[in-house]
Amino acid sequence: MKHHDPAILAEADAWRSRDLAVLWHPCTQMREHPDTLPLLPVARGEGAWLVGPDGRRTLDAVSSWWVNLFGHAEPRIAGAIARQAHTLEQVILAGCSHMPAVELAERLLALAPRQSGRASLAKVFYADNGSAGVEVALKMAFQWFANRGDEPRRTKFVALENGYHGETVGALSVGDIPLYRRVYAPLLMEAVFAPSPDAYLAADGRSAADQAEDAADALARILDDHAGEICALVLEPRVQCAGGMRMHDPVYLKRARELCDVHGVFLIADEIAVGFGRTGTMFACEQAGVMPDLMCLSKGLTGGFLPLAAVLATDAIYEGFLDDSRERAFLHSHSYTGNPLACAAALATLDIFESDDVLARNRRTAARMAELAAPLAALPHVADVRQAGMIVAIELTEGGRKATPFDRTRRVGLQAYTHALERGVLLRPLGDILYWMPPYCIDDGQLELLADVTRSAIEAATS
Numbered sequence: 001m002k003h004h005d006p007a008i009l010a011e012a013d014a015w016r017s018r019d020l021a022v023l024w025h026p027c028t029q030m031r032e033h034p035d036t037l038p039l040l041p042v043a044r045g046e047g048a049w050l051v052g053p054d055g056r057r058t059l060d061a062v063s064s065w066w067v068n069l070f071g072h073a074e075p076r077i078a079g080a081i082a083r084q085a086h087t088l089e090q091v092i093l094a095g096c097s098h099m100p101a102v103e104l105a106e107r108l109l110a111l112a113p114r115q116s117g118r119a120s121l122a123k124v125f126y127a128d129n130g131s132a133g134v135e136v137a138l139k140m141a142f143q144w145f146a147n148r149g150d151e152p153r154r155t156k157f158v159a160l161e162n163g164y165h166g167e168t169v170g171a172l173s174v175g176d177i178p179l180y181r182r183v184y185a186p187l188l189m190e191a192v193f194a195p196s197p198d199a200y201l202a203a204d205g206r207s208a209a210d211q212a213e214d215a216a217d218a219l220a221r222i223l224d225d226h227a228g229e230i231c232a233l234v235l236e237p238r239v240q241c242a243g244g245m246r247m248h249d250p251v252y253l254k255r256a257r258e259l260c261d262v263h264g265v266f267l268i269a270d271e272i273a274v275g276f277g278r279t280g281t282m283f284a285c286e287q288a289g290v291m292p293d294l295m296c297l298s299k300g301l302t303g304g305f306l307p308l309a310a311v312l313a314t315d316a317i318y319e320g321f322l323d324d325s326r327e328r329a330f331l332h333s334h335s336y337t338g339n340p341l342a343c344a345a346a347l348a349t350l351d352i353f354e355s356d357d358v359l360a361r362n363r364r365t366a367a368r369m370a371e372l373a374a375p376l377a378a379l380p381h382v383a384d385v386r387q388a389g390m391i392v393a394i395e396l397t398e399g400g401r402k403a404t405p406f407d408r409t410r411r412v413g414l415q416a417y418t419h420a421l422e423r424g425v426l427l428r429p430l431g432d433i434l435y436w437m438p439p440y441c442i443d444d445g446q447l448e449l450l451a452d453v454t455r456s457a458i459e460a461a462t463s
């Protein structure tokens with residue numbers, strides 16, 4: 001086989017050495033590279049495959065950090081970016097306008113979740129990655145109350161336990177994953193954490209809906225206790241992704257919406273990971289018939305080609321910033337706000353949703369994922385197999401008992417990762433939780449490979 005050619009293997013090794021001489025990789029203990037943690041050189045992408053300099057193919061089962069929708073180097077998106085690059089690559093969005101930004105805003109607002117009796121989301125503010133989008137939404141909610149000027153001010157956020165919203169200081173403040181948060185705790189702003197509706201936490205005999213109702217009751221108590229102090233509730237609808245692909249019943253979102261209304265608190269839906277068809281509907285909020293006041297989008301927004309975020313807001317929020325004074329304006333900006341290339345990629349992405357009937361195809365793919373994942377539940381160390389549309393998660397514990405997670409020093413997830421990589425599949429477990437979050441273009445043969453390698457990775461890591 002081509003990738004056993006010694007000259008090609010040497011080239012891959014030389015690549016790794018050059019990389020490790022100069023690069024500091026994200027979310028990585030660099031000391032583990034390359035011996036404990038392999039480093040995969042990627043020369044190009046093709047559909048759901050990542051292709052190395054040696055020609056070796058690896059299945060991208062995590063959509064390159066959940067961004068890729070229709071495959072790598074998708075020609076329609078690549079073409080749209082190239083055309084835009086020859087027309088207008090970038091222009092300052094303060095005081096200038098360009099059509100890709102306008103058209104994208106129009107189309108996102110037309111697609112956004114609706115709720116009867118509520119005025120639709122009506123304005124779009126761009127940022128350039130997910131965390132930056134979350135910062136925008138938090139600052140908007142905070143400043144809206146500040147602009148109103150009635151005292152005492154609402155200055156706090158409620159977020160969910162086990163939630164994740166990014167790594168910048170504001171986004172980290174409303175995240176609850178100790179591994180990312182702990183060291184920065186002295187820098188973070190104060191947030192109030194409400195119990196997670198996570199169905200995995202339901203006690204024996206309690207359903208996912210019971211768990212969601214219990215968590216909503218707890219949220220009600222928190223909002224009562226902090227009446228008049230909270231500007232917004234921020235949450236990931238349906239799936240707490242970085243928190244281990246933990247899923248909840250949509251009834252939680254319905255209750256959270258009602259509670260926010262009762263308390264005059266904005267609801268911020270962070271659809272950065274779950275938006276764009278990932279959980280079965282275009283946006284996860286739709287599954288609860290709920291419209292947020294602010295919705296954060298990023299990741300799949302550009303089909304996984306370029307960094308871009310969009311924050312959708314109601315007119316009621318927008319109007320809270322209109323004033324004779326500049327100080328009441330939302331004076332937030334990023335140099336690349338609304339970059340035309342990224343907007344062109346996003347427009348091409350929305351075109352593909354329409355032309356390829358993506359949501360219908362995803363339903364078929366998700367049904368096949370369910371069939372292939374079901375037998376994994378019978379493995380001795382599997383505690384849970386769960387699914388929301390194009391996300392499947394397999395939680396590994398000692399003996400498959402929820403009460404006995406594996407000792408962290410065993411690094412079961414890491415062993416599964418390295419085993420799968422050797423067999424040509426890029427899984428990137430969250431601790432000991434393996435998950436499938438593939439590009440939507442994944443085909444039956446690739447799904448079978450994924451299931452087969454997942455099974456052997458679990459067996460190898462837990463034996």
Ligand SMILES: Cc1ncc(COP(=O)(O)O)c(C=O)c1O
Pocket residue numbers: 129130131132134164165166167236241242270271272273274298299
């Ligand atoms: C729900 C959610 N919000 C925000 C972010 C942050 O996005 P970014 O990594 O683009 O900053 C992520 C990233 O994984 C996410 O999953």
